[in-house]
Amino acid sequence: MTDPITPAGMAALRARYTHLFTTERPAIVETVSWAAGNGDRSENGDYIYGRKRLREIDRELAHLSKRLAAVTVIDPAGQPDRTRIFFGATVTLADEDDQHQTLTLVGADESDAHAGRIAWNTPIARALRGATVGDTRTVTLPSGTRSLEILAIRYD
The missing domain is CATH 1.10.287.180 (Transcription elongation factor, GreA/GreB, N-terminal domain)
Structure with missing residues:
Protein backbone atom coordinates (compact mmCIF):
# COMPACT_ATOMS: atom_id res chain seq x y z
CA MET A 1 0.00 0.00 0.00
CA ILE A 74 -6.14 11.87 -0.26
CA ASP A 75 -8.18 15.05 0.03
CA PRO A 76 -9.52 15.42 3.59
CA ALA A 77 -12.27 17.73 2.31
CA GLY A 78 -13.79 14.74 0.51
CA GLN A 79 -14.17 12.65 3.68
CA PRO A 80 -17.77 11.37 3.70
CA ASP A 81 -17.90 10.54 7.45
CA ARG A 82 -16.91 13.74 9.24
CA THR A 83 -17.94 12.44 12.66
CA ARG A 84 -14.95 10.11 12.99
CA ILE A 85 -11.20 10.67 12.92
CA PHE A 86 -9.60 9.58 9.67
CA PHE A 87 -6.66 10.78 7.56
CA GLY A 88 -6.60 14.56 7.27
CA ALA A 89 -8.73 15.25 10.34
CA THR A 90 -7.91 18.20 12.55
CA VAL A 91 -8.64 17.13 16.10
CA THR A 92 -8.88 19.12 19.32
CA LEU A 93 -7.88 17.03 22.35
CA ALA A 94 -7.78 17.44 26.12
CA ASP A 95 -5.50 15.39 28.38
CA GLU A 96 -5.86 14.46 32.07
CA ASP A 97 -4.58 17.90 33.11
CA ASP A 98 -7.19 19.62 30.88
CA GLN A 99 -4.42 20.82 28.56
CA HIS A 100 -5.88 21.35 25.09
CA GLN A 101 -4.04 20.75 21.86
CA THR A 102 -5.01 20.64 18.22
CA LEU A 103 -3.45 18.07 15.89
CA THR A 104 -3.87 17.36 12.20
CA LEU A 105 -3.27 13.81 10.94
CA VAL A 106 -1.18 14.02 7.76
CA GLY A 107 1.25 11.93 5.74
CA ALA A 108 4.76 11.19 7.02
CA ASP A 109 6.32 13.51 4.41
CA GLU A 110 4.41 16.54 5.65
CA SER A 111 4.45 16.01 9.41
CA ASP A 112 5.71 18.80 11.66
CA ALA A 113 5.04 18.23 15.35
CA HIS A 114 5.81 21.84 16.27
CA ALA A 115 3.07 23.00 13.90
CA GLY A 116 0.60 20.38 15.16
CA ARG A 117 0.79 18.16 12.05
CA ILE A 118 1.49 14.58 13.08
CA ALA A 119 2.12 11.61 10.83
CA TRP A 120 -0.77 9.26 10.22
CA ASN A 121 1.27 6.30 11.53
CA THR A 122 2.39 7.77 14.89
CA PRO A 123 1.17 6.17 18.14
CA ILE A 124 -1.18 9.08 18.90
CA ALA A 125 -2.67 9.05 15.39
CA ARG A 126 -3.17 5.27 15.49
CA ALA A 127 -4.94 5.57 18.85
CA LEU A 128 -7.23 8.32 17.54
CA ARG A 129 -8.29 6.61 14.31
CA GLY A 130 -12.02 6.02 14.15
CA ALA A 131 -12.79 7.95 17.36
CA THR A 132 -15.71 10.38 17.64
CA VAL A 133 -16.26 13.52 19.70
CA GLY A 134 -16.53 12.60 23.37
CA ASP A 135 -14.45 9.42 23.08
CA THR A 136 -11.44 8.95 25.34
CA ARG A 137 -8.38 7.15 24.02
CA THR A 138 -5.35 5.94 25.94
CA VAL A 139 -1.97 6.38 24.26
CA THR A 140 1.30 4.81 25.39
CA LEU A 141 4.21 7.13 24.65
CA PRO A 142 7.87 7.05 25.67
CA SER A 143 7.01 9.66 28.33
CA GLY A 144 4.25 7.43 29.74
CA THR A 145 0.59 6.65 29.26
CA ARG A 146 -1.79 9.51 28.49
CA SER A 147 -5.55 9.62 28.31
CA LEU A 148 -6.91 11.92 25.60
CA GLU A 149 -10.50 13.09 25.17
CA ILE A 150 -11.66 14.13 21.71
CA LEU A 151 -13.32 17.56 21.92
CA ALA A 152 -13.74 18.43 18.24
CA ILE A 153 -13.14 17.00 14.77
CA ARG A 154 -13.00 18.97 11.54
CA TYR A 155 -11.87 18.43 7.98
CA ASP A 156 -10.45 21.44 6.12
Missing part, protein backbone atom coordinates in the same frame (compact mmCIF):
# COMPACT_ATOMS: atom_id res chain seq x y z
CA THR A 2 1.18 3.49 -0.71
CA ASP A 3 1.50 6.23 1.88
CA PRO A 4 -1.25 8.86 2.12
CA ILE A 5 -0.52 12.55 1.58
CA THR A 6 -2.73 15.63 1.46
CA PRO A 7 -2.97 17.71 -1.73
CA ALA A 8 -0.96 20.49 -0.01
CA GLY A 9 1.73 17.98 0.97
CA MET A 10 1.95 16.66 -2.57
CA ALA A 11 2.22 20.20 -3.94
CA ALA A 12 5.06 20.92 -1.50
CA LEU A 13 6.95 17.76 -2.55
CA ARG A 14 6.54 18.62 -6.24
CA ALA A 15 7.57 22.23 -5.66
CA ARG A 16 10.73 21.13 -3.84
CA TYR A 17 11.60 18.66 -6.61
CA THR A 18 10.99 21.26 -9.33
CA HIS A 19 13.03 23.91 -7.51
CA LEU A 20 15.99 21.58 -7.06
CA PHE A 21 15.84 20.26 -10.62
CA THR A 22 15.22 23.50 -12.51
CA THR A 23 16.93 26.12 -10.35
CA GLU A 24 19.50 24.86 -7.84
CA ARG A 25 21.03 22.01 -9.82
CA PRO A 26 21.65 24.00 -13.03
CA ALA A 27 23.24 26.83 -11.03
CA ILE A 28 25.63 24.42 -9.27
CA VAL A 29 26.47 22.66 -12.54
CA GLU A 30 27.35 26.03 -14.05
CA THR A 31 29.58 26.92 -11.07
CA VAL A 32 31.33 23.53 -11.18
CA SER A 33 31.92 23.84 -14.93
CA TRP A 34 33.37 27.32 -14.50
CA ALA A 35 35.56 26.18 -11.57
CA ALA A 36 36.80 23.13 -13.49
CA GLY A 37 37.99 25.41 -16.27
CA ASN A 38 40.20 27.31 -13.83
CA GLY A 39 42.82 24.58 -13.73
CA ASP A 40 43.99 22.85 -10.54
CA ARG A 41 40.91 21.26 -8.96
CA SER A 42 42.59 19.93 -5.81
CA GLU A 43 42.58 23.33 -4.07
CA ASN A 44 39.65 24.89 -5.90
CA GLY A 45 36.98 25.57 -3.27
CA ASP A 46 34.24 26.34 -5.81
CA TYR A 47 34.88 23.06 -7.57
CA ILE A 48 35.11 20.94 -4.39
CA TYR A 49 32.08 22.53 -2.71
CA GLY A 50 30.10 22.49 -5.96
CA ARG A 51 30.70 18.77 -6.53
CA LYS A 52 29.70 18.04 -2.91
CA ARG A 53 26.53 20.14 -3.20
CA LEU A 54 25.70 18.49 -6.54
CA ARG A 55 25.86 15.05 -4.89
CA GLU A 56 23.57 16.29 -2.09
CA ILE A 57 21.06 17.66 -4.60
CA ASP A 58 21.12 14.44 -6.63
CA ARG A 59 20.51 12.38 -3.47
CA GLU A 60 17.58 14.59 -2.50
CA LEU A 61 16.14 14.43 -6.03
CA ALA A 62 16.34 10.62 -5.96
CA HIS A 63 14.62 10.56 -2.56
CA LEU A 64 11.88 12.96 -3.69
CA SER A 65 11.35 10.98 -6.87
CA LYS A 66 10.81 7.79 -4.85
CA ARG A 67 8.47 9.56 -2.42
CA LEU A 68 6.41 11.10 -5.25
CA ALA A 69 5.93 7.61 -6.70
CA ALA A 70 5.08 6.05 -3.33
CA VAL A 71 2.34 8.40 -2.12
CA THR A 72 -1.38 8.58 -2.78
CA VAL A 73 -3.14 11.93 -2.57
Whole structure:
Protein backbone atom coordinates (compact mmCIF):
# COMPACT_ATOMS: atom_id res chain seq x y z
CA MET A 1 0.00 0.00 0.00
CA THR A 2 1.18 3.49 -0.71
CA ASP A 3 1.50 6.23 1.88
CA PRO A 4 -1.25 8.86 2.12
CA ILE A 5 -0.52 12.55 1.58
CA THR A 6 -2.73 15.63 1.46
CA PRO A 7 -2.97 17.71 -1.73
CA ALA A 8 -0.96 20.49 -0.01
CA GLY A 9 1.73 17.98 0.97
CA MET A 10 1.95 16.66 -2.57
CA ALA A 11 2.22 20.20 -3.94
CA ALA A 12 5.06 20.92 -1.50
CA LEU A 13 6.95 17.76 -2.55
CA ARG A 14 6.54 18.62 -6.24
CA ALA A 15 7.57 22.23 -5.66
CA ARG A 16 10.73 21.13 -3.84
CA TYR A 17 11.60 18.66 -6.61
CA THR A 18 10.99 21.26 -9.33
CA HIS A 19 13.03 23.91 -7.51
CA LEU A 20 15.99 21.58 -7.06
CA PHE A 21 15.84 20.26 -10.62
CA THR A 22 15.22 23.50 -12.51
CA THR A 23 16.93 26.12 -10.35
CA GLU A 24 19.50 24.86 -7.84
CA ARG A 25 21.03 22.01 -9.82
CA PRO A 26 21.65 24.00 -13.03
CA ALA A 27 23.24 26.83 -11.03
CA ILE A 28 25.63 24.42 -9.27
CA VAL A 29 26.47 22.66 -12.54
CA GLU A 30 27.35 26.03 -14.05
CA THR A 31 29.58 26.92 -11.07
CA VAL A 32 31.33 23.53 -11.18
CA SER A 33 31.92 23.84 -14.93
CA TRP A 34 33.37 27.32 -14.50
CA ALA A 35 35.56 26.18 -11.57
CA ALA A 36 36.80 23.13 -13.49
CA GLY A 37 37.99 25.41 -16.27
CA ASN A 38 40.20 27.31 -13.83
CA GLY A 39 42.82 24.58 -13.73
CA ASP A 40 43.99 22.85 -10.54
CA ARG A 41 40.91 21.26 -8.96
CA SER A 42 42.59 19.93 -5.81
CA GLU A 43 42.58 23.33 -4.07
CA ASN A 44 39.65 24.89 -5.90
CA GLY A 45 36.98 25.57 -3.27
CA ASP A 46 34.24 26.34 -5.81
CA TYR A 47 34.88 23.06 -7.57
CA ILE A 48 35.11 20.94 -4.39
CA TYR A 49 32.08 22.53 -2.71
CA GLY A 50 30.10 22.49 -5.96
CA ARG A 51 30.70 18.77 -6.53
CA LYS A 52 29.70 18.04 -2.91
CA ARG A 53 26.53 20.14 -3.20
CA LEU A 54 25.70 18.49 -6.54
CA ARG A 55 25.86 15.05 -4.89
CA GLU A 56 23.57 16.29 -2.09
CA ILE A 57 21.06 17.66 -4.60
CA ASP A 58 21.12 14.44 -6.63
CA ARG A 59 20.51 12.38 -3.47
CA GLU A 60 17.58 14.59 -2.50
CA LEU A 61 16.14 14.43 -6.03
CA ALA A 62 16.34 10.62 -5.96
CA HIS A 63 14.62 10.56 -2.56
CA LEU A 64 11.88 12.96 -3.69
CA SER A 65 11.35 10.98 -6.87
CA LYS A 66 10.81 7.79 -4.85
CA ARG A 67 8.47 9.56 -2.42
CA LEU A 68 6.41 11.10 -5.25
CA ALA A 69 5.93 7.61 -6.70
CA ALA A 70 5.08 6.05 -3.33
CA VAL A 71 2.34 8.40 -2.12
CA THR A 72 -1.38 8.58 -2.78
CA VAL A 73 -3.14 11.93 -2.57
CA ILE A 74 -6.14 11.87 -0.26
CA ASP A 75 -8.18 15.05 0.03
CA PRO A 76 -9.52 15.42 3.59
CA ALA A 77 -12.27 17.73 2.31
CA GLY A 78 -13.79 14.74 0.51
CA GLN A 79 -14.17 12.65 3.68
CA PRO A 80 -17.77 11.37 3.70
CA ASP A 81 -17.90 10.54 7.45
CA ARG A 82 -16.91 13.74 9.24
CA THR A 83 -17.94 12.44 12.66
CA ARG A 84 -14.95 10.11 12.99
CA ILE A 85 -11.20 10.67 12.92
CA PHE A 86 -9.60 9.58 9.67
CA PHE A 87 -6.66 10.78 7.56
CA GLY A 88 -6.60 14.56 7.27
CA ALA A 89 -8.73 15.25 10.34
CA THR A 90 -7.91 18.20 12.55
CA VAL A 91 -8.64 17.13 16.10
CA THR A 92 -8.88 19.12 19.32
CA LEU A 93 -7.88 17.03 22.35
CA ALA A 94 -7.78 17.44 26.12
CA ASP A 95 -5.50 15.39 28.38
CA GLU A 96 -5.86 14.46 32.07
CA ASP A 97 -4.58 17.90 33.11
CA ASP A 98 -7.19 19.62 30.88
CA GLN A 99 -4.42 20.82 28.56
CA HIS A 100 -5.88 21.35 25.09
CA GLN A 101 -4.04 20.75 21.86
CA THR A 102 -5.01 20.64 18.22
CA LEU A 103 -3.45 18.07 15.89
CA THR A 104 -3.87 17.36 12.20
CA LEU A 105 -3.27 13.81 10.94
CA VAL A 106 -1.18 14.02 7.76
CA GLY A 107 1.25 11.93 5.74
CA ALA A 108 4.76 11.19 7.02
CA ASP A 109 6.32 13.51 4.41
CA GLU A 110 4.41 16.54 5.65
CA SER A 111 4.45 16.01 9.41
CA ASP A 112 5.71 18.80 11.66
CA ALA A 113 5.04 18.23 15.35
CA HIS A 114 5.81 21.84 16.27
CA ALA A 115 3.07 23.00 13.90
CA GLY A 116 0.60 20.38 15.16
CA ARG A 117 0.79 18.16 12.05
CA ILE A 118 1.49 14.58 13.08
CA ALA A 119 2.12 11.61 10.83
CA TRP A 120 -0.77 9.26 10.22
CA ASN A 121 1.27 6.30 11.53
CA THR A 122 2.39 7.77 14.89
CA PRO A 123 1.17 6.17 18.14
CA ILE A 124 -1.18 9.08 18.90
CA ALA A 125 -2.67 9.05 15.39
CA ARG A 126 -3.17 5.27 15.49
CA ALA A 127 -4.94 5.57 18.85
CA LEU A 128 -7.23 8.32 17.54
CA ARG A 129 -8.29 6.61 14.31
CA GLY A 130 -12.02 6.02 14.15
CA ALA A 131 -12.79 7.95 17.36
CA THR A 132 -15.71 10.38 17.64
CA VAL A 133 -16.26 13.52 19.70
CA GLY A 134 -16.53 12.60 23.37
CA ASP A 135 -14.45 9.42 23.08
CA THR A 136 -11.44 8.95 25.34
CA ARG A 137 -8.38 7.15 24.02
CA THR A 138 -5.35 5.94 25.94
CA VAL A 139 -1.97 6.38 24.26
CA THR A 140 1.30 4.81 25.39
CA LEU A 141 4.21 7.13 24.65
CA PRO A 142 7.87 7.05 25.67
CA SER A 143 7.01 9.66 28.33
CA GLY A 144 4.25 7.43 29.74
CA THR A 145 0.59 6.65 29.26
CA ARG A 146 -1.79 9.51 28.49
CA SER A 147 -5.55 9.62 28.31
CA LEU A 148 -6.91 11.92 25.60
CA GLU A 149 -10.50 13.09 25.17
CA ILE A 150 -11.66 14.13 21.71
CA LEU A 151 -13.32 17.56 21.92
CA ALA A 152 -13.74 18.43 18.24
CA ILE A 153 -13.14 17.00 14.77
CA ARG A 154 -13.00 18.97 11.54
CA TYR A 155 -11.87 18.43 7.98
CA ASP A 156 -10.45 21.44 6.12
